[in-house]
Amino acid sequence: MASYNKVLLMGNLTRDVELKNIAGNQSVAEIGLAVNRRFRTKEGEDREETTFVDCEAWGRTAEVMKQYLSKGRPVFIEGRLKLDQWTDKDGQKRSKMRVVIESFQFIGSPGGGGGSGDGGSAPGNASHGSATSRPGNSGSDGGSDGHVPTPEEDIPF
Numbered sequence: 001m002a003s004y005n006k007v008l009l010m011g012n013l014t015r016d017v018e019l020k021n022i023a024g025n026q027s028v029a030e031i032g033l034a035v036n037r038r039f040r041t042k043e044g045e046d047r048e049e050t051t052f053v054d055c056e057a058w059g060r061t062a063e064v065m066k067q068y069l070s071k072g073r074p075v076f077i078e079g080r081l082k083l084d085q086w087t088d089k090d091g092q093k094r095s096k097m098r099v100v101i102e103s104f105q106f107i108g109s110p111g112g113g114g115g116s117g118d119g120g121s122a123p124g125n126a127s128h129g130s131a132t133s134r135p136g137n138s139g140s141d142g143g144s145d146g147h148v149p150t151p152e153e154d155i156p157f
Helices: 059-068
Strands: 007-013 018-022 026-040 046-058 074-087 093-106 115-117
Touching: 018 059, 026 059, 046 059, 046 074, 059 093
Parallel strands: 046 093
Antiparallel strands: 007 026, 007 074, 018 026, 026 046, 074 093, 093 115
16 A cells, blocks of 8 residues: 655744754654644635644754744655554553655845755755755856855755
8 A cells, every 4th residue: 555654844943943962862853843823714714724833853953943943933744654652651551643854945144045955966066975066056156147145055965
C-alpha cells in the first residue's frame, strides 16, 4: 500500500529555537509554531483560531534555524509527521505527534527580503557540502545592476 507523509505549514515561532547536541555531535532543534486560521461563522462573525505545533529539525537545518530565527518570526516549513511514544515515570503510555522539518523558508526578514534555508543546500556555496543549485539564484554577491546587498540580504542561502 502506498503512503505519503508531507506537511506544509506557515506560522510564527512561539519561542526561541532550542538547539541541543546529542550523541555523535548531532544537532537537533526544538521549535514551537503557531498557525492561525481565520474564518467566518454562520452568524457572520469573524473568528480566529490558533493551532500550536511542536517541530524538530536536525543537522545543519537545526543550526541555521537557531542562527537566524527567534520568537515571533514567521517561517514556512516543509516536513513530515512523526509520532513519538514513551512511558512516563508513572508507567503511563504517552504519545505526541510532531513535525520533523526537512526544509524551511524565511517569510520576510529585517531587511525586507526573503530567503530559504534547507539544511545546507545553499545555492552556489559548496562550503556547506551541497551540490544543489537553484536556477536564477546567483548567490548573494549582488547583481549586474550594481546593487550591494545589506547584511540581512547577504545571508548565504
